[in-house]
Amino acid sequence: MVNMDNVRLGVIGLGYVGLPLAVEFGKVLPTVGFDINARRIGELRDGVDHTLEVEPELLAEASQLSFESDIEALRACNVYIVTVPTPIDDNRSPDLTPLIKASETLGRVVSQGDVVIYESTVYPGATEEACIPVVERVSGLVYNRDFFAGYSPERINPGDKEHRVTTIMKVTSGSTPEVAEFVDALYRRVITAGTHLASSIAVAEAAKVIENTQRDVNIALVNELAVIFNRLGIDTEEVLQAAGTKWNFLPFRPGLVGGHCIGVDPYYLTHKAQQVGYHPEMILAGRRLNDGMGAYVASQLIKQMIKRRIHVEGARVLVMGLTFKENCPDLRNTRVVDIIAELADYNIAVDVHDPQVNKDEAEAEYGIRPVNAPDTGAYDAMILAVAHREFKALGADGIRAWGKPQHVLYDLKYALDKDSVDLRL
Numbered sequence: 001m002v003n004m005d006n007v008r009l010g011v012i013g014l015g016y017v018g019l020p021l022a023v024e025f026g027k028v029l030p031t032v033g034f035d036i037n038a039r040r041i042g043e044l045r046d047g048v049d050h051t052l053e054v055e056p057e058l059l060a061e062a063s064q065l066s067f068e069s070d071i072e073a074l075r076a077c078n079v080y081i082v083t084v085p086t087p088i089d090d091n092r093s094p095d096l097t098p099l100i101k102a103s104e105t106l107g108r109v110v111s112q113g114d115v116v117i118y119e120s121t122v123y124p125g126a127t128e129e130a131c132i133p134v135v136e137r138v139s140g141l142v143y144n145r146d147f148f149a150g151y152s153p154e155r156i157n158p159g160d161k162e163h164r165v166t167t168i169m170k171v172t173s174g175s176t177p178e179v180a181e182f183v184d185a186l187y188r189r190v191i192t193a194g195t196h197l198a199s200s201i202a203v204a205e206a207a208k209v210i211e212n213t214q215r216d217v218n219i220a221l222v223n224e225l226a227v228i229f230n231r232l233g234i235d236t237e238e239v240l241q242a243a244g245t246k247w248n249f250l251p252f253r254p255g256l257v258g259g260h261c262i263g264v265d266p267y268y269l270t271h272k273a274q275q276v277g278y279h280p281e282m283i284l285a286g287r288r289l290n291d292g293m294g295a296y297v298a299s300q301l302i303k304q305m306i307k308r309r310i311h312v313e314g315a316r317v318l319v320m321g322l323t324f325k326e327n328c329p330d331l332r333n334t335r336v337v338d339i340i341a342e343l344a345d346y347n348i349a350v351d352v353h354d355p356q357v358n359k360d361e362a363e364a365e366y367g368i369r370p371v372n373a374p375d376t377g378a379y380d381a382m383i384l385a386v387a388h389r390e391f392k393a394l395g396a397d398g399i400r401a402w403g404k405p406q407h408v409l410y411d412l413k414y415a416l417d418k419d420s421v422d423l424r425l
Contacts, residue, residue: 001113001148001178002078004185010034010077010109012102014044014067016051016260016330017119017154018083020165023054024190026065033067034074034105041069050358052329053158074109079117079186082106082131083154085260086120087333092267092287094123096130103131107138110147117150117183121265123272124206127151128175143175150174150183151201153208158259159328169193173204212265213283218252219262220286223293226254226425230300237414237424254425255412256297256385257290258324258335294338297412297425301381302346304408304423310380313347318379318402321386322354322362322370326413329356336385337366351379355390374402384421387413396420 007029011022014035022033035041043049044067047056066073074080084098099120106116116135118127132143141147155168170191174180184197198204226236236254243249257263266283273280305312324334340350352370354362363369379402384391391399396416400409409416410423418424 001182002115004182007079007186008032008077010074010080012074012080012082012105013084013098014040015083015085016053016158017156018081019044019049019051020053020156021081021083021119021154021190022065023058023062024166026062028189029064031062031065032073032077033065034071035067035069038069041067050329051158053156071105071108074105075111077109078111078113079115080106080110081117081119081152083119085332086122086264086268087260088264088267094126094268094271096122096126099126099131100134103134104138107135110135110139110141112141112146115148115150115179115182117152117186119152119154121153121208121212121261121268122205123209123268124202125272126268127201127205148175148179149201150179151204152183152187153204155208155211158330159325166190166192170195171198171204171207172196173198173201175201209265209269212261213269215252216257216262216266216290217282217286218250219255219257220289222252223254223257223289227296235418235424237418253414254293256293256324256335256338258333259330260324260332263290263324263333263335291335291338294335295342297339297383297410298342298346300423300425301343301383301408301410304410305381308406308408310406310408314349315346315380316349316351316378317343318374318382319343319350319352320354320382320384320391320399321388322352322357322366322368323386323388326387327356327389329358331357331362331365334366337368339383339385340368351375354386354388356388376401377404379403379407381408381410383410383412384415385412387415391415 009025009029009031011018012034014033022031025031047059082102084102087095089095136143152172157163170187172184172187172195174183184195187195229236266287270280270283322336323330343350352368353374354370359370392415409421411421412425
């Protein structure tokens with residue numbers, strides 16, 4: 001197996017997870033950052049990260065890091081970390097295609113004694129059931145004899161400048177006790193927050209997938225409470241503030257649940273549960289609730305417009321924010337699109353404004369071209385869907401300038417004062 005003093009690292013996939021990790025390792029170890037997207041490699045070589053996760057000065061500090069899109073550059077490595085996406089398909093089943101392709105890439109470059117580590121979120125068992133056999137088939141090597149594996153789930157929070165890769169405790173694991181110790185020691189080279197060595201790869205996989213499943217279920221509960229309190233004429237935020245005075249009340253808030261983790265990971269767990277003959281009740285109920293929030297928001301807006309005698313068909317609505325979270329350009333699995341689609345069914349003309357997003361990326365991914373600047377005095381309703389700092393800085397008065405004399409301002413994120421808006425979730 002690889003000697004710790006002779007590690008040459010390859011990080012496969014340079015997105016929100018892989019790039020920050022490669023940069024940290026590139027400060028202390030010879031590291032190849034590999035991505036099949038040649039354009040991405042070009043921008044990184046120029047010191048630019050369009051995801052805004054890594055600042056140019058941090059890129060410059062990784063003196064031992066090179067960026068490559070040619071697979072041949074990986075052959076000199078002896079430890080590989082896979083950080084590719086694990087999405088779901090149209091049927092909300094796990095789509096392991098990126099992971100399988102990355103495993104095929106590994107199979108073409110892995111050598112005797114090498115270690116492959118996966119960070120992508122999967123269901124328990126996926127690494128050894130779905131990925132390792134691909135590496136074996138392509139390489140001709142035998143698992144745990146010729147090469148070894150580890151799993152260390154990513155915990156990146158896009159846009160979060162406080163909780164970064166080095167300051168978040170890392171769960172580690174390996175395919176043998178010796179490999180597990182090696183993987184743990186490797187991550188301790190860069191993770192200042194410390195590591196937790198799990199007893200097996202499956203335990204580490206399960207730990208990751210339940211982190212976001214737990215958050216998903218908790219948010220679903222609060223979303224359901226918001227629906228109930230709206231019917232009762234009670235302000236949800238005021239209820240949550242009052243309940244939050246108890247020391248052990250969890251501070252979740254209602255809203256849209258998108259992104260690459262919380263809105264996706266539970267389906268990996270439920271997929272595996274159903275494979276072994278168990279139909280998960282609570283997890284899927286939470287998913288149904290959260291996936292239905294876009295339609296609920298649209299219906300609440302329509303009702304309020306009717307109460308204000310605003311003609312719905314042909315109305316103009318401004319949706320503020322398209323990303324899945326605030327102060328971040330990440331568009332993956334954003335559920336703001338559910339609101340937009342629902343409003344379109346009412347023949348409402350929707351403009352989207354988001355100062356954080358790449359407009360070309362939004363158009364390519366969702367067929368939505370955000371406007372550069374909303375028209376003044378043009379909109380029958382404005383929905384504050386994502387609490388970007390730019391929107392908070394405008395305040396309710398600045399936002400209302402975009403509305404017609406009679407309009408509705410709907411604040412989904414409790415970003416504005418209660419008395420300054422017409423509707424809150």
